[in-house]
Amino acid sequence: MIKRLLLMLLVMHLISMGMAAECSHAAKEGREAVVIQTPKNASFLEKMAAQEIRRYVYLRTGEWANIVDGDSAIPSGAYAILATAKNRPEAIAVAKDIDSPSLEGLNPQQYWLKTIERKNYRLTLAAGGGELGVLYAAYHFAEALGVRFYLHGDVIPDERWAGPLPALDEKGGPLFDLRGIQPFHDFPEGPDWWNLDDYKAILAQLPKMGMNFFALHTYPENHPNAEPTVWIGLPQDIGEGSQVKFSYPSSYMNTLRGNWGYDEMNTSDFVYGGGALFEEDAYGADVMLGKCPQPDSLEKSNELFQETGDMLGDAFRFARQLGIKTCAGTETPLIIPKSVQLRLKMMGKDPEDPAVVQELYEGMFKRIMQTCPLDYYWFWTPEEWTWSGNTGKQVEATKQDLLAADAARKKIGAPFTLATCGWVLGPVNDRALFDKFLPKEMPMSCINREVGKTPVDPAFARVQGRPTWAIPWMEDDPGLLSPQLWAGRMRADAADALKYRCNGLMGIHWRTRILGPNVSALAKAGWSQKEWYDPSIHEIPAGENYISTREPIAHTKMDALYQSASTGAAMYSFAAPQGKYSITLRFCEMQKNEKGKRVFNVKIQDRIVIAKLDIFAEAGKDAALDFHFAGIESKDGRIVVELIPLMDAPCLSAISIRGKGYANNLNCGGEAYRNFDGDWPPAKTITRDQPILDFYRDWARCEFGAEAAEEIATIFTKIDKNTPRPSEWQDGPGSLIHNPRSWPEMRQEYAFVDELESLRRRIIGAGNLSRFDYWLNSFRFMRATEKIDCAWSVYDKAMQKVKAEKDSAKQKEMAVKKLLPLRAEIVKGVEEAFRFLLPTVSNTGEMGTVANLNQHSLTRLLYKPGEELEKLLGAPLPADCQPSKELTAPAGLAVPTVRGCLSHGEPLSVKALVWGVDSPCEAAVHWRPIGEGEWRTTPLEPIGRGVYKAEIPTDKLGSKDLEYYVRVSPKEGKPLLFPATAPELNQTVIILPE
Numbered sequence: 001m002i003k004r005l006l007l008m009l010l011v012m013h014l015i016s017m018g019m020a021a022e023c024s025h026a027a028k029e030g031r032e033a034v035v036i037q038t039p040k041n042a043s044f045l046e047k048m049a050a051q052e053i054r055r056y057v058y059l060r061t062g063e064w065a066n067i068v069d070g071d072s073a074i075p076s077g078a079y080a081i082l083a084t085a086k087n088r089p090e091a092i093a094v095a096k097d098i099d100s101p102s103l104e105g106l107n108p109q110q111y112w113l114k115t116i117e118r119k120n121y122r123l124t125l126a127a128g129g130g131e132l133g134v135l136y137a138a139y140h141f142a143e144a145l146g147v148r149f150y151l152h153g154d155v156i157p158d159e160r161w162a163g164p165l166p167a168l169d170e171k172g173g174p175l176f177d178l179r180g181i182q183p184f185h186d187f188p189e190g191p192d193w194w195n196l197d198d199y200k201a202i203l204a205q206l207p208k209m210g211m212n213f214f215a216l217h218t219y220p221e222n223h224p225n226a227e228p229t230v231w232i233g234l235p236q237d238i239g240e241g242s243q244v245k246f247s248y249p250s251s252y253m254n255t256l257r258g259n260w261g262y263d264e265m266n267t268s269d270f271v272y273g274g275g276a277l278f279e280e281d282a283y284g285a286d287v288m289l290g291k292c293p294q295p296d297s298l299e300k301s302n303e304l305f306q307e308t309g310d311m312l313g314d315a316f317r318f319a320r321q322l323g324i325k326t327c328a329g330t331e332t333p334l335i336i337p338k339s340v341q342l343r344l345k346m347m348g349k350d351p352e353d354p355a356v357v358q359e360l361y362e363g364m365f366k367r368i369m370q371t372c373p374l375d376y377y378w379f380w381t382p383e384e385w386t387w388s389g390n391t392g393k394q395v396e397a398t399k400q401d402l403l404a405a406d407a408a409r410k411k412i413g414a415p416f417t418l419a420t421c422g423w424v425l426g427p428v429n430d431r432a433l434f435d436k437f438l439p440k441e442m443p444m445s446c447i448n449r450e451v452g453k454t455p456v457d458p459a460f461a462r463v464q465g466r467p468t469w470a471i472p473w474m475e476d477d478p479g480l481l482s483p484q485l486w487a488g489r490m491r492a493d494a495a496d497a498l499k500y501r502c503n504g505l506m507g508i509h510w511r512t513r514i515l516g517p518n519v520s521a522l523a524k525a526g527w528s529q530k531e532w533y534d535p536s537i538h539e540i541p542a543g544e545n546y547i548s549t550r551e552p553i554a555h556t557k558m559d560a561l562y563q564s565a566s567t568g569a570a571m572y573s574f575a576a577p578q579g580k581y582s583i584t585l586r587f588c589e590m591q592k593n594e595k596g597k598r599v600f601n602v603k604i605q606d607r608i609v610i611a612k613l614d615i616f617a618e619a620g621k622d623a624a625l626d627f628h629f630a631g632i633e634s635k636d637g638r639i640v641v642e643l644i645p646l647m648d649a650p651c652l653s654a655i656s657i658r659g660k661g662y663a664n665n666l667n668c669g670g671e672a673y674r675n676f677d678g679d680w681p682p683a684k685t686i687t688r689d690q691p692i693l694d695f696y697r698d699w700a701r702c703e704f705g706a707e708a709a710e711e712i713a714t715i716f717t718k719i720d721k722n723t724p725r726p727s728e729w730q731d732g733p734g735s736l737i738h739n740p741r742s743w744p745e746m747r748q749e750y751a752f753v754d755e756l757e758s759l760r761r762r763i764i765g766a767g768n769l770s771r772f773d774y775w776l777n778s779f780r781f782m783r784a785t786e787k788i789d790c791a792w793s794v795y796d797k798a799m800q801k802v803k804a805e806k807d808s809a810k811q812k813e814m815a816v817k818k819l820l821p822l823r824a825e826i827v828k829g830v831e832e833a834f835r836f837l838l839p840t841v842s843n844t845g846e847m848g849t850v851a852n853l854n855q856h857s858l859t860r861l862l863y864k865p866g867e868e869l870e871k872l873l874g875a876p877l878p879a880d881c882q883p884s885k886e887l888t889a890p891a892g893l894a895v896p897t898v899r900g901c902l903s904h905g906e907p908l909s910v911k912a913l914v915w916g917v918d919s920p921c922e923a924a925v926h927w928r929p930i931g932e933g934e935w936r937t938t939p940l941e942p943i944g945r946g947v948y949k950a951e952i953p954t955d956k957l958g959s960k961d962l963e964y965y966v967r968v969s970p971k972e973g974k975p976l977l978f979p980a981t982a983p984e985l986n987q988t989v990i991i992l993p994e
Contacts, residue, residue: 031164032079032122034065037072039088044321045131047993048901049083049138051961053126055930055988056142060161064931076120079165081141083126085134094125102171103127109212110173111137113144115166124168132212132323136172139208144168148702149208150520151181152513152843153201153898155702156985158765172527176497178325178504179526180206180213181519182447182471185227185252187260187733188848189480190510191216192253195286197897197909198844199315202512204900207322209523213506214319215327216312217380217421220335224259225294226250228287228308230330232340235363242309242371247301248339249294254284255851257293261732262855264293271858272834273887274850276915277841279944283851287311313372318903320373321992327376327419328368333401334360354404361408365416374416378445379405381422386449389428389645402438419443421471424457428644429601429608431459435466445469447508448493451476452486455573455688456493458640460500462606469504470497474518475511480734481727481852482782483514485720487521487696488689494525495533495690499636511845514778517716521695532691535637536575546669546679547651549590549622556624562588564670565651566679572641572655572666576634579659583632585641586654587625589615600650603642604632612646624653634659693717703771708762715752724749726786727857734849736857738796739789746790750783770980774840781836788829792861795822799865802872815872823869823881826861831888838889838915843896847913858883891916893968893976901990904959908952908989910966912978915946917970925950927964929957930988940966954991961990 034057038050054065070090074080084091086103095103098116106112108130115124126141128134139149144166148155183191183202191198203214218229226232228250237246251257255278258264267278282292287307295301316326334357336344341351349356368374379402382394402420409418420438425431425446434444444463448454452473460468472493475484490507497505505526509515548564556562565588583604592598595617602610609629619625632639639657643650654676657664665676672678696713704712724746727734739746756776763772798818805811837853840846862883870877894913902908910925923940940948954962965982969975979987 031061031063031161032077033075034061034063034165035072035074035078035080036065036067037070037074037080037082037084037090038067039070039084039090043085043131044993045135045323046083046085048990049126049128049134050081051990051993052135052138053081053083053141055961055990056145056147056156057165058930059156059985059988060145060147061165062160062931074118074121074123078121080121080123081126082123083134083138085128085131091125091127094123094127106133106171107173109133109136109177110171111140113137113141113168113170115168122167124165129173132207135207135323136210139210140170140172141168142208144170146702148520148699149205150513150516151202151205151209152516153205154208154900155771156767156981157702158705158767158981158985174210174527175529176503176505176526177467178213178469178506179523180211180215180324180506182215182217182506182508184217184508184510185229186219186223187477187480187510188253188255188851189733189845190848193283193285193844193848195897196311196314197899199311200318201897201899203315203319203322203324206324209520210527211523212323213325213327213504215376215378215421215506216329218328218330220330221337224257226337227252228304229312230328230364231305231309231367232330232334232337232360233363233367234344234359235366238363238367238370240370242306242313242367244302244305244367246343247298247305248337249301250304251291251294252285252288254282254288254292255855256282257284261730261735262852263859265855267851269885270850270854271883271885272831273838273885273889273915274834274854275885276887276946277838277847277850277913279947309367309371316372316374325375326373327378328374329376329378329380329419329421330364332379332381332405332420332422333357333397334405336360354400357401358404358408358411361405362412365408365414366412368416369412369414376417376419376443377405377409377414378419378421378443381420381424381426381446383423385428386423395427395433399434399437402434406439406442417441417443419445419467419469421445421447421469423447424449425459431457431606432462435463438466440466443467443469443504445471445504445506447471448473451478452489452508454571456496456500456502458500458571458573458638459606460497460502461636467504468500468502469506470500470502471506471508472497472522474507474509474515474522477510477733478729479725479727480510481736481785481849481857482725482734483723483778485517485716485723487517487720488692489721490518490522491525491529491532491690491692491695492537492688494522495529498529499638511848513774513842513845514840517696517699517720520699521692524695532694534691537688537690547590548669551590551622553588554623555619558624558674560670560673561667561676562586562624562653563590564667564679565590565653566669567649567651571643572652572668574639574657574664575637576639576657576659576662576664577637578634579662581632581634581639581657581659581662582628582630583639583641583658584629584654584656585610585627585652586656587613587615587619587627587651588623588653589619589621589625589651591651592616592648593621597648598651599647601644601646602627602650603640603644604629605634605640606642613650615651689721692720696720703768705764705768707764708759711759712756715755719752723782724786726782726789730860732856734852734856736785736792736853736861737789738793739786740793741790743787743790746786747783750779750786753779753783765981767979767981767985774842777836777839781833781840784829784833784836788826788833788861791822791826791829795819795826795865798822799868812872812874815869819869819872820878820881823866823877827881827883830858830862830883835889838887839892841892841896841913842894847896887916889916891970891973891976893966893978895966895978895987898987899989901992902954903992904994905955908954908962908964910940910950910952910964912940912948912950912966912968913946914948914968914976917946917968917976920968920970922967922969922975923948925952925964925966926983927952927962929960930963932960935983940968954989957991959991959994961988963988
């Protein structure tokens with residue numbers, strides 16, 4: 001007993017000596033020493049919160065703090081931080097000291113950061129209404145130190161924190177119960193190329209951004225086959241754990257799988273050094289190793305489902321530790337893979353029998369229960385419902401499918417909750433229809449229509465007594481090759497979701513880093529909106545096509561009002577105070593020449609006011625047709641007009657809204673005319689986006705430092721939603737496209753790149769400069785692809801002239817004089833694009849961009865036209881007309897997967913991509929316990945081309961957290977470092993509590 005007491009006294013003495021040393025060191029820097037407290041018997045998340053506070057204090061100040069129990073003595077002059085849930089005695093004691101009831105009122109996800117002066121030291125209470133709230137408090141504390149969080153990782157300012165740590169008095173809580181992301185499988189830019197480390201790396205970032213939801217969609221057949229996220233089959237075909245006894249061909253995107261407009265291609269054939277990023281010709285996620293392009297046997301098919309199930313099970317268990325809800329699902333009605341259908345028929349079962357479908361759901365749900373701790377299983381309505389509407393038969397089939405799934409869940413006692421999702425909230429004639437027959441515990445959700453151009457569906461407001469989740473697009477797949485900035489739109493969609501009383505806000509996406517502003521804007525809007533919300537902001541129409549005519553218009557004296565129209569728009573939404581209004585809708589058919597070619601319904605305030613409108617049948621062509629409606633009530637501050645397609649795309653020429661002290665007139669698809677405002681985009685007088693200058697000021701200051709932050713913020717605010725679109729959907733996502741405009745004319749739209757480039761000399765600090773160069777090179781790449789688009793259009797026009805020449809000798813001469821120089825210009829443009837693209841590669845998403853450009857656009861741009869040109873010439877193309885495999889970009893280093901935390905005993909795997917360095921003298925990971933002792937070195941071993949890997953045995957560290965950096969030293973030139981701030985500011989990893 002005496003020995004134990006002496007030992008405890010010795011330990012306390014050593015701790016106090018360490019604290020005293022820290023006090024002395026911190027005093028030299030003008031700061032107090034930091035001590036972090038946790039309550040006795042602290043929970044997993046309370047301990048993690050303390051570790052995270054310690055991590056970010058270290059990264060900002062260089063001081064490594066002790067973590068002690070809440071009743072430990074605090075040295076005089078110290079700065080103590082107590083990370084605790086509100087119901088802990090330590091928290092209650094602090095609340096009594098300041099005589100504040102604020103702590104008691106905290107909800108489980110709310111937090112309170114409060115600094116108080118104690119007798120000899122300062123104490124900051126980092127409290128949560130629940131354990132998850134404590135973790136949120138920790139990350140908000142880090143943000144108060146200038147740290148910012150994104151899906152791709154943390155941003156730590158280059159400049160160390162100077163002076164005392166901040167005095168805080170900040171309360172916060174989420175506006176939505178669930179907030180998160182929905183990464184979409186199908187392209188290499190997204191989760192198709194994620195491994196377990198990638199899932200865990202991204203999941204660990206979610207609570208840092210105040211998010212707690214993660215969901216996946218599954219294509220169950222086609223494209224070209226199923227995805228292995230969710231297995232479909234009968235209960236008797238389940239093995240132990242994630243094993244299955246029978247399955248069907250499935251795959252995630254890989255470089256040998258030709259689909260979505262991608263050609264099968266070995267990565268060694270990638271041009272301009274792109275192949276160096278890939279260690280294998282057949283590249284994909286680890287679960288696809290040995291199974292590309294898809295499994296070729298039942299055994300390998302079963303193995304793929306098992307390995308995928310194990311990966312997601314591990315990832316989702318990790319998510320649950322961090323307070324993150326998880327979700328996965330399939331489309332409805334259930335698409336049964338052909339192999340499964342054949343097996344059912346051989347067993348005498350009808351795949352269309354609802355009882356058989358229920359049996360399949362029982363098998364699917366049982367396997368999920370054995371595989372991973374899922375919180376929700378959702379059902380996606382058919383994608384064609386958003387583009388071409390639906391029939392009553394389709395709606396009934398969906399209804400029966402949902403009911404069969406619910407019956408299966410109840411029968412087997414599945415612990416997860418069912419939910420709906422999809423490209424629309426519900427059927428075309430009643431978006432809220434599912435609310436009328438589904439159990440109320442089932443959430444209803446959908447992504448925004450028109451790949452995000454449509455605002456959040458107002459029908460959410462009509463769904464009563466059940467959870468609803470709005471899911472804006474943080475990027476769209478047509479523009480997947482290019483940067484897309486939508487921070488203002490993210491704020492607008494979040495504001496609408498709150499207005500419609502949604503309790504979930506998630507974002508759909510593929511990439512991560514290039515979406516930094518969008519992800520951050522959406523995440524922050526899930527917590528607070530009062531600082532920026534402007535209720536007077538109008539919304540653009542939910543469509544993008546416009547038609548016009550110069551023909552005179554019958555039955556009106558305002559021809560100009562009817563000579564243009566928006567076509568394909570799904571919705572117009574206007575802010576309007578509560579009250580009653582009269583509305584006039586003006587139509588004109590300027591395209592169709594017979595009835596029955598354009599038919600649609602019109603809704604106002606979610607009620608059909610015109611059924612099966614056929615403008616030609618009513619008024620003929622080029623004739624005005626008006627409809628007037630009185631007594632239209634605005635109950636939630638909005639007037640919403642919806643156009644619902646039945647045959648072809650609806651069109652609308654003008655809208656007039658009148659009320660007491662209110663008037664709103666819009667010339668749809670046209671410019672301002674008389675007292676009518678012009679529509680978007682011809683006059684750009686209407687915007688849906690919320691203000692964002694405040695957002696970009698903070699973002700630019702934290703990303704690039706204060707020296708040029710104001711100018712950078714102004715540039716990003718200007719281009720948010722206004723960047724050019726050099727890529728669109730062409731047989732697949734993010735394809736280069738013909739641009740008939742000349743490059744000198746188009747170059748003016750990229751003046752912002754030159755503006756940004758001129759600020760580079762003012763960026764100070766290695767981290768700030770590295771982040772700045774990422775964005776600068778991303779925009780340079782974007783500009784280079786636009787230049788290619790313009791040159792491609794010129795080449796194709798010239799090719800048409802050459803083809804039109806009947807004389808073969810003259811045709812060949814024209815090909816040599818006209819086509820070869822134009823071809824050489826395009827090849828030079830591709831080289832330039834890759835010179836800017838490779839320096840932006842920092843994760844698997846950007847590796848996917850490299851694959852997209854090689855396997856998708858270059859086929860249409862270079863390879864097929866090259867074969868055509870060789871036939872005209874009767875000879876191979878000269879060297880300057882052929883893309884090269886040689887690297888032209890500067891040497892670079894990337895670590896595509898960056899883990900921020902590890903479980904006890906879990907090794908740290910570091911994979912590095914190196915290009916432009918043939919024979920490095922040194923390629924190694926340097927690591928140590930955070931802030932402690934000498935650096936240890938683990939060599940990076942080459943695993944193929946420019947890809948290296950090392951494994952750090954964290955079991956040797958015990959419970960100590962670690963920091964590391966990667967250094968690659970070529971024989972000539974400067975060493976390459978990751979992170980760019982190393983070795984002064986390094987990558988840190990915490991070891992999670994046991």
